[in-house]
Amino acid sequence: MLLVVEQFLNGLQFGLLLFLLAAGLTLVFGIMDLVNLAHGSLYMMGAYFAATFAAWTGSFVLGALMALGATLLLGIVLEVTALRHLYGRDHLDHVLATFGLILFFNEAVRLIWGPAGLALPLPAWLTVPVPILPGIHYPAYRLAIIVVALLVALLLYLGVMRTRIGMLIRAGASNREMIGALGINIKLLYTLVFGLGAALAGLAGLMQAPILTVQIGMGENILILAFVIIVIGGIGSIRGAFLAAIFVGMIDTLGRAFLPNLLRQVLSSTAASTAASALSSMLIYLLMAIVLVVRPEGLFPASRR
């Protein structure tokens, strides 16, 4: 029982983290029609910035806030110098160009921070276990991730659905020329959306940093997960990304936790443990394949397309 609750929360936490990453990806994808493979690099940069700034200032929170600003800035610079010229081009061009950016970022990190990973230690007040149910404790930091991610999700939803800027963004997604003709600076709008996406990726990276080691290439595995999520959820749909992210986070975490025991019921223990490790890694890809076969447009396709 205790284990189930804990794993359930782990799944939720991982899912919400994936949502932050997928939200930025799906915003950029759905609105600017840009396939950005370098999104995972922004996630990595967020983690590296946080580790560096936290070490400088000696404060985790201050470091995290500075890292957030830094990834926002980096995203804006990236959009203005490189990606802006790719709008309206073939998706394959996007894939190639942003693949080049991955190479660049990985190497730049190696040059600046060296090949060894970094650690981002947590302050003491975030490491204490918090009682959530009678007799069940859960690490404060993971709870903090859940709270922050839920807040960001809410703000994002309200921002896109209820504000003027959000309205312009949605309008720009369906008809770029029309919005430009109305006298809106669409270029600036796109730059801001990309910056926001970058900041979201950076936030995911910096929050994950204390749990994992900060290392080169850390964005690549998780980027694929984020792509899986937006494909399952339906490209361009924030709501779809949110639900799919939670779903994928749960399935991945619960699969890893419980599949070995489940398989041991039917297989010999060595066979079960090898099968379980392969199967649990495959689970979400299997899920995505099934979803795409049944609903090729994803579960919650964005309504405007």
Next chain:
Amino acid sequence: MKGLSVSKAVTALMLAGLVLLPLYSSLSGNIFILTLFTRIVILALAAASLNLIMGYGGMMSFGHAAYLGIGGYAVGILAQEGVGSGFVQFPVALAASALFALVIGALSLRTRGVYFIMITLAFAQMAYYVASGLARYGGDDGLTVYKRSDFYGLINLSDRVQFYYLCLACLLAVIFLIWRIVNSRFGLVVQGLRSNEQRMQAIGFPAKRYQLVCFVISGTMCGLAGALLANNTDFVSPAVMYWTRSGDLMVMVILGGMGTLFGPIMGAVVYLLLEEFLSQITEYWALIMGPLLLLIVLFGRGGIMGLLGRAGRG
């Protein structure tokens, strides 16, 4: 017209270079260059196979590295189990790749566009995790192939020059086959589907069936590259199937010129030589390579072949 002749001249020069390379290697005593180019030729073969569906068929597979792994593991696993004959290993590698492509293609072709890119990626990642889970065959660490495929004196794969020529012959055979395919009625239908699927369907062609056959042919060709690659490195590991490797193959195709016969070879040669050259100048070669790719996309539409064509036209 003059544009065509420039790219033709460069292509002919490159092919002549590839054919004469072992001669240069033995005259200069530079063995390394032969090893390097064996790898380049094999990956050019893989890139050419990807180009068949991506360039001519408009099917952007982001999981082509899976076939490299499947072909490689077919050789590696059979060798491990004591079946050293190339006459068994290679057909099995091809058949396994074809079968995988058939299943993946049948499912993936239900989607299109970005979804197709992503679902092919997902299946390749599944293959990657299956290979990682093969504890009996090395799991994550990979599998060493202690003995190269045995062709009973017909050709000796342990001889560098013979092996190089085998790979080159396979590459040229595949290019010839692709040339025959894209100029056949079948190939024209597939290319027609790339430009307008609805219209082709309206005329009465079973679109998906044509695309699937093309997808399977491409996967089988790439499986051949995988079998050769395992023999070249004497080693096969899940890393061969990792998604960034599929990205590398895509880069080679686009860099060289998508939908051109010799573009993928050009792309593989330039990409891998550049990687090699830059890594000798600086340890941080990717720092230059990355922005270079970006610039090529921004300013070099149509890849090297397109660039050559335009240069010729002046």
